[in-house]
Amino acid sequence: MEKSHKDHRVRVTKMLIRRAFTELLRQKPIQSISVKELCEQAGINRGTFYAHYTDIYDLRTQMESELMEDFQRTLDPFLDQHGHPPTPAEVTADIFNCLRDNMDICTVVLGEYGDRDFAMRIIALGWERCHDYYGRLPIKSTPREMELFYAFVSMGFVGLMQKWLNTGAADGTGEAVNLAQRLVDQCVKALFQD
């Protein structure tokens, strides 16, 4: 149950489960993946699965959590060594780089049958990082408008991310990062109009 970096058997078992899971997730939505089917694909006993996870969703949640930690870990040092508050452009570039580095997991977690709420959490992380930057802009908007604005840009960002991941993310981050940054910038400008 705990972080058993110790036992070799546990690591192998978990690896088999996760590999089978991502494989199945390529083919069908999570709600139609059964524990039985997953275990057969992984070649392990059903009881073994229940020794590590309570159900399929618990499995996904654990994978997402670890991915999120990776995200944090990868972003943090980069930001520190800059010594200044990060610009949205830098954070955007970072996010896409992290996506590319974890493409295997991302394409399933964020893929056709993925978990959009998780994608939203990644974006929320980005917003946090840009907090200083956006906080200083002289934006005059009602809280209500800010709420709607945030919903638009966050979901838009997620949509772009997913599209990029699912249609040849291999052709580099450049084009996507550039466009994403321009789009967010333009959207921010909409907050100055009345």
Next chain:
Amino acid sequence: MEKSHKDHRVRVTKMLIRRAFTELLRQKPIQSISVKELCEQAGINRGTFYAHYTDIYDLRTQMESELMEDFQRTLDPFLDQHGHPPTPAEVTADIFNCLRDNMDICTVVLGEYGDRDFAMRIIALGWERCHDYYGRLPIKSTPREMELFYAFVSMGFVGLMQKWLNTGAADGTGEAVNLAQRLVDQCVKALFQD
């Protein structure tokens, strides 16, 4: 199975099923709603459900289809009587008005446990309507960029729609329509930058 506008019993049964479904959808995601549970909530026999729908997802799909037809029906005459190609602003206003008119169904179909793909289809309908307008803009972008742009704005629009529906859509369409329009306009401008 067919459009039985005839039999009173069928209409009552379907109404009971749909009411129970939307009620349950307020409480939990669709994947954890069982046919058994739905029928108990609706107070009908399980066999009766299977006489009209193959499964829960078929039920949702049928409801969405009818909602989409309503959307088309509501939008079409409005556009015709104008006599000119619709502007994005008009289409945006229409979409939000339709959402408000069908708020009961929309808040569940597009709610927390809703179907985002369906929301995307609504937006696609909006894009179609604005086809003439956007087609005339002298946009120079790669197909790849257009693809990513479309993903961003569509998903962004969906996010704003959902946020608006789930947090007091009652306070009128004005603010949301206004902001949505400004955001889309600004995003389009991003396509002119290089």
Next chain:
DNA sequence: TAATAAAATCAACGCTGTGTTCAAAATCCC
């Protein structure tokens, strides 16, 4: 209104997946 057609009900069926159990076998770590 009565006859006929259609729909809903009820009980039961086999089937599949769930989550848990236990003893036995396999594997790891010291």
Next chain:
DNA sequence: GGGATTTTGAACACAGCGTTGATTTTATTA
């Protein structure tokens, strides 16, 4: 090598699925 831990395999009761057929209820129309 030996004790501890993990995995296995088989079984369990349980719950939902999707279908069936006989029966009752309800609507249509003649």
